[in-house]
Amino acid sequence: MSLSGNSKGSRPRLSFIIPFAGFLVLASFATIALLATLRGDRDISQLPSAMVGKPAPAMMLPSLLNDGQSVSASVSARDFAGTAFLVNVFASWCAPCRAEAPALALLSETIPIFGIAYKDRPEDTRRFLTEYGNPFTAIGIDRDGDAGMKWGVYGVPETFLVDADGTILLRHAGPIDRRVLDDVLLPAIARLP
């Protein structure tokens, strides 16, 4: 082609290069996300929580006393007003809850933990606590999962960090493993005022 023809030819070329480049950018984002998911770096089961930034539900629950024997009075997240605390939704029938028992024991040394025994029979909860230890400051019995629904729980275990004003700062769905403990929970607790 002649030099004069070249300048004319470059204009239609640009008109399809722009959309194609746009498409390439979109496609590479999609590919990166897809590959991360397939490799397991990106966990699509971790849903964004709507509860972060909202006040902790103050539903009253029958309390499983810490002597592990009797059921008495009631307990709610409001009992913790004035201090930051963790809420751990757990159940004796949930295998990952066993796995996170050591992590909770460790956390219980730095911050009070309010346990919500989700859809569990009190006698099973007690057995679970004798077997795997009791890191909880107080335990509420959520027999039919109503409290779980108020907290937006969609599977146990789930852990929430609530500040002294009763606002939910953080939510973690799934067991607390070493990585979650070191990279998510402990730093968040350290950032508390």
Next chain:
Amino acid sequence: MTRHNTMSCLFRMLKVSLMLAMLAVMTAPAAVIAVTPEEMLADPALESRARALSRQLRCLVCQNQSIDDSDAELARDLRIEVRKQLATGASDDEIMATLQATYGDYVLLNPPVSPGTYILWGSPVAILLAGLVIMLAGRRRREEGFPPAQDEAETTDTASDSRTPPADRRIAVALGSLVLAASLGLYLLLGRADLPSRPLADRGAEIAAALEQASQTTRDRTSRLQQARDQTAKTPDDVGAWLQLAMAAAAADDNPTEIMALEQADRLTNGDPSIRALRAEAMARAADGQVTIPARQLIADILAVNPEEPRAQYLSGLAAYQDEDYAAAVSIWRRLQSLSPPDAPWMTLLAENIADAARSGGMDPDNFAAEPAGPDADAVANAASMSAEEREAMIDGMVEGLAARLAEAPADPEGWRRLIRAYQVMDRVIDTQAAMIGLADAIPDDISAQLSALEHMVLAQLEADFAAESKRLLARVEDLDPQLPQGLYIRGHFAKQQGDSARARALWETLYDRLPADAPIAPQLRQAIDAL
């Protein structure tokens, strides 16, 4: 909350056409059964609103099903929650709003238009507009920028250009088709357009059938087990009947019966190696896959009679693997591999195990044939050439080896458990006691390990021989759960042993108070307290 804009209208139209397509796909007539009977609302109008809402809500566990489709526990809870709120007179929008507030936008199957989803909803429009602009611009340029005269001049320049499109256009078409083909390929690879919506309500019969089948299977297993049991009672000398019983028991997960039946078969056949190997395998299965010392003894016996018995070889490799003697495990399993027919059912598992053992032992997976076998493995493999005494000595050696290893590295609860079982079989009471204390020390936070060691001490009357250890274990029991009934009893017993009647009395009184009045041991405990 209502979103009446063009996009959602478009979306709805798309859904209607999809629904029509699905109706064509679904051939089976939909049975009208409630989602599940206890969930259903009495008022048909409310119920149909509940169903309509359920179809718009995502099951957060299954994520790509609506709660109307899903039989997950959470979906059921949400369906009930929707109905509860409907019953209190809440409007559809209010219900969606409360659920959205707790579970987030994600609970809505139709993503709402919000700053977070502007790109999602806007990009199709933007891309469409961009395309239109480019097309129009291109046309105008052709009309203005390329006057016909010049166009003709160009075509006369190169004759070939008049017939073939310009290179630019050809590249564009090629790239466009490439993109289309790639997206189609990716979609066919990952997408499932063929899956219709399957509301749970329509699957009542299907779910009931699956449950029925599961319980039928259990019933079948139990009845087969019973039949096999009756058969062995009728013909106790028939090896086949015992083997049938063992198979039925294995299917019903009844380990003790399986082992008992195999013992009988073993006895009737005077130790047939393959039956004995089944027995060893059942023993390992009963011990959560651990090749226990009694099982190892059996394996050594089998290999003495038939050094090529595949199951025994496999188990002896597994035993070496569990002792972390990976070189031996690899060499035993490699030998089994070379002796087995290439289409033997265990070959795949075997290859995986060999690779795993090689990796765990830090061996080069292609080169490990050269690795020397460990002494244990050699011993087991050579058991064929041994006399009964020699074999017994070898088993003793294995037990001593385990004990020595645990003395050096005591943080191995599984090892201690194996040692305890071995000593129990060998009737070595004092060694059993020491091993139980070893286990209790290895898992100091496990109250039941502390208690079983102490109980064994009481039953074997070894309190005086293990005074220091018992003190340590008792302190742990007290720390772990000061109120546990067994703990109170044992602590009282040891206090009494040491002549501290006051403390024993206090502990047992506490226990007595905590016992229900009709507890069978209450009167005995009372007597014991009074005797103090």
